[in-house]
Amino acid sequence: MQARLLLEDGTLFTGKSFGSETEKTGEVVFNTGITGYQEVLSDPSYCGQIVTMTFPLIGNYGITRDDFESVAPSIHGFVVRRYEPVPSNWRAQYSVGDLLKEYEIPGISEIDTRMLTRILRQHGTMKGIITTSNKSVAELTEMIQATSITALRNQVAHTSTNHIYSSPGAKERIVLVDFGAKSGILRELTKRGCDVVVVPHDTTADEIRQLHPDGIQLSNGPGDPKDVPYAVDMIKELMGEYPIFGICLGHQLFALACGADTESLKFGHRGGNHPVKELESGRCFITSQNHGYTVNEDSIVGTPLEVTHINNNDKTIEGLKHTKYPVFSVQYHPEAAPGPYDNSYLFDRFLDMIRTHKQDHPQQPRQALIMAASKGAR
Numbered sequence: 001m002q003a004r005l006l007l008e009d010g011t012l013f014t015g016k017s018f019g020s021e022t023e024k025t026g027e028v029v030f031n032t033g034i035t036g037y038q039e040v041l042s043d044p045s046y047c048g049q050i051v052t053m054t055f056p057l058i059g060n061y062g063i064t065r066d067d068f069e070s071v072a073p074s075i076h077g078f079v080v081r082r083y084e085p086v087p088s089n090w091r092a093q094y095s096v097g098d099l100l101k102e103y104e105i106p107g108i109s110e111i112d113t114r115m116l117t118r119i120l121r122q123h124g125t126m127k128g129i130i131t132t133s134n135k136s137v138a139e140l141t142e143m144i145q146a147t148s149i150t151a152l153r154n155q156v157a158h159t160s161t162n163h164i165y166s167s168p169g170a171k172e173r174i175v176l177v178d179f180g181a182k183s184g185i186l187r188e189l190t191k192r193g194c195d196v197v198v199v200p201h202d203t204t205a206d207e208i209r210q211l212h213p214d215g216i217q218l219s220n221g222p223g224d225p226k227d228v229p230y231a232v233d234m235i236k237e238l239m240g241e242y243p244i245f246g247i248c249l250g251h252q253l254f255a256l257a258c259g260a261d262t263e264s265l266k267f268g269h270r271g272g273n274h275p276v277k278e279l280e281s282g283r284c285f286i287t288s289q290n291h292g293y294t295v296n297e298d299s300i301v302g303t304p305l306e307v308t309h310i311n312n313n314d315k316t317i318e319g320l321k322h323t324k325y326p327v328f329s330v331q332y333h334p335e336a337a338p339g340p341y342d343n344s345y346l347f348d349r350f351l352d353m354i355r356t357h358k359q360d361h362p363q364q365p366r367q368a369l370i371m372a373a374s375k376g377a378r
Contacts, residue, residue: 001132003108005050005079006140008127011119018083019100019107023131023140025147026050026076029292030117032271035061036288039336041075041099042068044159044180045248045290047222050077050128051270054117058109059084062092063099069182073103074159074222077130079116083109106130124266125292155222156180156249160201169195172354175213177203179221179228179249184335188347189217202230205237215243215354218250220333224293225252225262232256239325243357245350246329248291254329255320261299265316268292269331275312276332278319284312285343288336295320295331326353 003017007028030052031040037058040051058080078100085095100107108130120126127144135143159180167186171193176186179201189196197211201221208216216238218231225232235257238244246254252262269289276287295317300307309319309330321328328350334343364372 003106003130003132004140005077005108005111005116005128005130006137006144007119008141008144009119009123010141012137013108013111013116015108015111016083017107017132018085018097018109019078020104021132022104022106023129023133023135023143024050024076024106025127025129025144027125027292028052028079028116028120028128029125029268029270030054030113030120031290032273033288034272036272036336037096038063038067038099039069040290041073041078041096042070043182043290044070044074045182045220045222047074047155047159047180048076049222050079050130051075052079052113052116052120053081054113056081056113057084058082059096060087061089062087063094063096064089064091065093066091069184070159073099073105074155074180075105077128078105078107079111079113079130080107080109081111081113083107106132120267125268154227156201156228159222161198162200164197164199164203166198167196169193171195172214172351173197173212174215174217175199175208175211176217177201177208177219177231177234177250179219179231179253181219181221182333182335184333185217185219185247188335188344192347192351194351201228203234205234208234208238209241213242214358215245215350217350218244218246218253218329220248220250220290222249224264225249225256228253239322239327243326243350243353244328245346245353246327247335248331248333251320251329251331252291252293252295254327255295255305258305258322259299259303260305261296262293263296265292265294269311269316272336274332276309276318277312278309280308287318287332287334287343289332291331326357328353
C-alpha cells in the first residue's frame with residue numbers, strides 16, 4: 001500500500017506503507033543511530049514525534065520485547081529508507097511492521113531519507129503528517145496547520161506513570177521521578193541493589209520526603225522542560241536535602257531550578273554516536289542522545305552551576321553540577337549502551353555521592369524520630 005509523508009513546508013514524499021493503515025501528525029525528527037531502532041521506537045522521549053532513521057536498512061534483526069524501553073511506543077510515525085519484513089535473529093519475536101500495526105503507528109519506507117534529513121538539518125524540525133489515505137495535499141496541509149505546537153507539547157503527563165510503584169532492593173532508597181523514564185534507568189539502579197520507588201511527574205517535595213529517600217533520580221522525558229514548572233519548584237525545594245542526579249529532561253529541569261535557561265535546538269541531538277567530552281578528565285565518551293532542547297550557555301553565568309561535559313560536535317552543554325549541593329546531571333543517556341557501557345559509571349558516582357552525604361549528615365534512626373514526635377504530641 002502507498003503511504004505519503006507531507007511536511008509543513010509543502011515537501012511531499014511518496015513511498016510504501018509498512019505500519020498501520022492510518023494517519024498521524026507529529027514533529028518530524030531524525031535519528032542517526034545505526035542500530036537500536038526498537039529502543040528508539042519504545043523511548044518515551046519520542047512521544048508525539050515522527051522519527052526518521054538515517055541508517056538505510058531497518059528491521060533486519062526484528063523486535064524483541066526484552067529490549068523495550070517502555071511498555072508501549074509513544075511515537076506518531078516511523079520513516080525509513082528500506083524496511084526488512086523478514087528479520088534474521090534468533091531473539092526476534094516479530095517484525096517492526098507488526099509492532100507498528102499493533103500500536104496503530106504509521107510507517108513509510110522507500111523514500112529518500114537523505115533528502116529528508118538535509119531538509120531538517122537546513123530548516124530545523126517541523127510538523128508533518130504520515131497517511132495511507134487518498135486525501136489531497138490541500139486537505140493534508142489543512143490538517144498539519146490545524147495541529148498546533150501546543151498539541152505536540154505537554155507530553156510528560158502522557159508518558160509518566162500515574163501511580164507510585166517500587167522495585168525493592170537492599171541498599172540505598174532512590175526515588176525515581178518519572179517524566180517519561182526509560183526502563184534502562186530503573187535497570188541500572190536495581191542492578192546496583194537500590195531500593196527504587198518510582199513516582200509520577202507531578203509528585204510534590206513533601207510527598208517525596210515522606211518516602212524517606214537517600215537520593216533522587218530525575219528521569220528523561222519528552223518535550224520542553226518549561227512545560228513542567230511544578231517539577232522545577234520541586235527540585236528547588238529538595239536541593240541540599242538529598243543528593244540528586246538528573247538525566248536528559250531531568251538535566252534541563254535541574255538547570256532551570258538553579259536559575260539557568262533552556263532553548264530549542266535547530267534539529268536536536270538524536271542517535272547513539274554523539275561524542276561528549278568530560279572536562280575534568282579530558283576523556284571523550286560516545287553517548288546516546290534524544291533531545292530537542294539544551295541549556296543556554298550564557299545563562300549559566302551567575303548561577304551556582306558548573307559545566308562538567310560539553311558536546312564535541314557543537315559545544316553545547318552536556319553536563320552540570322551544583323557548586324554547593326550534591327547535585328549533578330547529564331544531557332545524554334548513561335543507561336544506554338553505545339560505548340557500550342562507558343557511561344554507566346555515572347550511576348556509581350551518584351551512589352558514592354549519596355554515601356558521602358549520609359556520612360556528612362548523619363540522621364537519627366527513624367524510630368527515634370517517631371518517639372520524639374509522639375512525645376511532642378502529648
